[in-house]
Amino acid sequence: MSTTERDPRQDRPAPQLLGRPAPNVASAVSEALLIDDVPDATAAEVEFALANLRGSIAAMPDVLRAGVGIASRVVGTSLWGASMGRFGRMAAKDRSPYAQRLATAGLPVMAEFTRLSRGLGLAGVYEHRTPAMLEDLR
Numbered sequence: 340m341s342t343t344e345r346d347p348r349q350d351r352p353a354p355q356l357l358g359r360p361a362p363n364v365a366s367a368v369s370e371a372l373l374i375d376d377v378p379d380a381t382a383a384e385v386e387f388a389l390a391n392l393r394g395s396i397a398a399m400p401d402v403l404r405a406g407v408g409i410a411s412r413v414v415g416t417s418l419w420g421a422s423m424g425r426f427g428r429m430a431a432k433d434r435s436p437y438a439q440r441l442a443t444a445g446l447p448v449m450a451e452f453t454r455l456s457r458g459l460g461l462a463g464v465y466e467h468r469t470p471a472m473l474e475d476l477r
Contacts, residue, residue: 361404362393364411367427368418368453369460371434372442376457377464388463395459410452414441417449 366389373385380388396407418426418437426434442453 361411371438391463
């Protein structure tokens with residue numbers, strides 16, 4: 340390669356190794372927990388909640404997002420191992436026992452990641468319901 344040619348690898352964006360899996364793992368955990376926490380949630384509410392969760396993670400400051408990314412690797416690996424590699428392919432209803440067990444594990448990283456995923460998911464569901472609730476009050 341001559342000095343005037345540009346290396347095509349330089350045109351690609353830098354990989355975000357820590358931030359990429361976080362929304363996927365958090366969405367899977369949150370969706371599984373929402374099945375038990377809000378059994379009357381509609382599919383639209385769950386989708387809105389998961390979009391809210393992914394947006395919240397993307398909006399986190401870099402250091403916090405990196406921490407969530409590291410935690411998602413630990414949690415994702417644990418869930419993958421516990422389910423013998425099937426966690427990502429399971430329906431949300433089937434993932435629920437694994438997520439519930441993770442929430443009660445008592446291990447700091449896993450419990451906090453579960454709490455974050457559950458909290459952002461619940462906030463998304465109730466944020467989606469707020470306009471309808473306000474209309475009912477009028």
